[in-house]
């Protein structure tokens with residue numbers, strides 16, 4: 001029997017499906033959630049969510065959030081989440097450049113602005129790293145020699 005997985009971000013439903021395992025970046029460490037898992041609530045750090053069935057694996061970036069685990073369903077409420085296949089690399093590069101430039105000009109006493117820029121930099125780096133490492137679209141362009 002599979003486990004239901006729903007990944008919801010602040011502005012959209014990112015994924016819903018029935019899978020065999022959900023791997024989450026819990027703040028206490030990576031967690032593999034199988035069907036019939038005991039109820040649990042955990043916070044998530046920046047990282048990757050992996051959902052697997054026998055035939056496929058999907059990988060999502062998650063910029064923090066919380067996950068509620070029940071025996072038949074995992075619900076992720078993410079601050080932001082994207083399927084790595086859907087990441088817009090040009091947008092993430094623009095966001096990183098903007099954040100880097102802002103970081104060099106922000107006043108050190110403006111802590112809120114500094115933290116917001118730092119978070120934007122971490123989001124863009126996470127998206128760029130994940131898109132480069134895990135996009136299958138890229139891998140399928142390889143030609144076997």
Ligand code: ATP
Nearest residue numbers: 011080081082086087088089091092095120123127
């Ligand atoms: P930007 O400055 O480019 O908007 P951001 O980090 O401020 O980046 P968020 O506020 O984290 O963006 O996300 C807003 C929405 O846009 C979310 O739904 C998020 O999943 C999506 N999103 C952000 N960046 C990308 C990207 N590079 N590719 C695909 N979706 C993205």
